[in-house]
Amino acid sequence: MKKLINNPESVLADALTGIEAAHPSLRVDHVNRIIYRRDPAQRGKVALISGGGSGHEPLHGGFVGFGMLDAACAGEVFTSPTPDQMQEATQVVDGGAGVLHIVKNYTGDVMNFEMAAELASVESGIKVESVVTNDDVAVQDSTWTAGRRGVGVTVLLEKIVGAAAEEGQDLASVAALARKVNDSARSMGMALTSCTVPAAGKPTFDLPEDEMEMGVGIHGEPGRHRVPLASAAEIAEQLVDPILADLDFTGAPAIVMLNGMGGTPLIELYVAYGEVHKILAKAGVTVARSLVGNYITSLDMAGCSVTVLRADDEALRLWDAPVNTTGLRWGI
């Protein structure tokens, strides 16, 4: 295993030290492993928190800041944060208008966020709403989930719903919007190589030199099938077809993300995006906004995922609203 780390046990602690040193706009609670905004949001704003296992950077810590999250809880690599972390974050960010928990559908995350919501509500009287993302069309149930996995839409949701919260929308509206965004998006990913979890020291799975894993999960969970290595055009088709088969994306503007899994260089992501764009155009989908890069990653995995969101004018307006995080920044 060749990694730029000190030792497998301290990866998260060391990364949090680096994040704090690099970004004066963020505060890090090293004990509870929470990344906050340096400038807390104003009282009366609905607060957004998310979190999950580490190894998916910039998700979620990179999306803390004006226009997106108020805090992110970081678990160990590919391991859910604890209810304590989430409860602590909920209490610190609550400005009296309640807190939205944004939870990717993985059993550990869902359970722990549920417990945290209950604790925050019972012990501190904080209103908490939760949205569980489940946009991955690859598999119905998987290694770590009942139901579909929550993946790329989480990034788009944090942006759109973050803008709504910043405008002063109340908790019920913000939660309803979050559910609508999740329901309107579908994703599918693929891997050319496995990732390697530092503590494991070896690749999560074996993938022969001439095969790829279609529908892979963001922790290297098995997808739909192993298929022979194919061209970017064929890969794009294998990713986009199941997405289009699952939801009608015509007749509305779409927001499209071509996401890198962490180990694939940007030049290849652009090759893939070009193919995805062509397929969507041919299918009558109007791409109104797009995002190409590493946004929800799987450590050093080579591969990519596609997320398509059926938007409307309101979603586009919120998408375009100013955002100032270390992972997404515009209009500021």
Added chain:
Amino acid sequence: MKKLINNPESVLADALTGIEAAHPSLRVDHVNRIIYRRDPAQRGKVALISGGGSGHEPLHGGFVGFGMLDAACAGEVFTSPTPDQMQEATQVVDGGAGVLHIVKNYTGDVMNFEMAAELASVESGIKVESVVTNDDVAVQDSTWTAGRRGVGVTVLLEKIVGAAAEEGQDLASVAALARKVNDSARSMGMALTSCTVPAAGKPTFDLPEDEMEMGVGIHGEPGRHRVPLASAAEIAEQLVDPILADLDFTGAPAIVMLNGMGGTPLIELYVAYGEVHKILAKAGVTVARSLVGNYITSLDMAGCSVTVLRADDEALRLWDAPVNTTGLRWGI
């Protein structure tokens, strides 16, 4: 070779198609392989162009836009663009105030940009100034260079000098500032793994599982020495020490970039940045601004580089000025 491409011959053409589809703010000349701003800069502004072999994305095309470059010429992977491309770009972006060529010190790039400058001057009467970056302290001469290689400072220079050009500074001032920025910065990189050039189909070099290459070039050129795999803290020391030995960075604010080579995930880059920051603090260097991520890459190489720029109030002011490119964006 596992890559998200259609075939090794069409990587650049396909990536340019993807870039154009993804970014309505850019225009792509597919014949000449030039990326321009969709909205040309106003007449009277000094224009900035750069370029080089592809495979270093987001450099340079990702830095085309308000506050940085006016155009970028893309060569084949790790191959210099031609004088024709550079001449064409120079003519298109010239707004009457002259054009600055930003050239990384690689023999092919330097020769071709020189020829392009002469052609543009003789045939079209355009005033051209050039700056050749050579910030890499690793080796004096290397596979593709006489003198030091130009690496990370190129990113910082394009930002700072781009802001000066946007303010209306004249060609002589902009060129002088560019040379000052280059002279004030030092870089050093390392590789955990080789990169694989698509057309070659196999890794550029062999690196045993328990070794790393210190001082590696951005095309996988040999560095200073192979050493045993070490911790992020030791790697940071081996990168920062030669930088600090080469120039005095105390007594002035520093801009620091911890750059990923393309195949290293963000969580590891933050681990490395944390160590770099500690070493700089201990050495009395005041980090005023920092940048952590993939900015000048080497395809899928795992590894990182450190760039330190001795700045001043004026450089910080220009650094903080609004920028709106696909690779760097703030204040807009």
